[in-house]
Amino acid sequence: MMNLTHLNEKGQAHMVDVSDKAITSRSATAQAIVSMQAHTFELLATGGHKKGDVLAIARIAGIQAAKKCPDLIPLCHPIMLTKVTVDIELDHSNHSVIIFATCKIAAQTGVEMESLCAVNVAALTIYDMCKAVDKTMRIDQICVLEKSGGKSGDWKFDPNSSLPSDIK
Secondary structure (H helix, E strand, O other): OOOOOEEOOOOOOOOOOOOOOEEEEEEEEEOOOOOOHHHHHHHHOOOOOOOHHHEEEEHHHHHHHHOOHHHOOOOOOOOOOOOOEEEEEHHHOOOOEEEEEEEEEEEEEOOOHHEEEEEHHHHHHHHHOOOOOOOOOOOOOOEEEHHHOOOOHOOOOOOOOOOOHHHH
């Protein structure tokens, strides 16, 4: 069984020492999905929202969030990201906005938290800008889709993997 790395031998929270880890090229991609009413989706898809280009603002907010991750997550290492992309897809059949964020770095620690921060803040930005016309929006399916590099190597999310029955 794996131990929680952010707890020391006394069970106290601490920042993990990565000084002995090798510098490797690392990346992580996360997603979030914002579901909304058809009318709200149409405003976004056509650029008809009175607040402007909501998706462009969400993209910038996501990039900014990735860069601010260690300010938000107490035990995250401050890192020098080499690339952050926030891609947004419109799912017309489900009136949903799918947000993907990929962060890259050459470092001693991974970038999963940065990609998760990016999709969360991009989704929250969409919610904030559209809440006046749709209070029923929902943010779902926030997860890391894949990561590469580091000691644990490459990993991809398996949508067919089962969760323990007590957290489904």
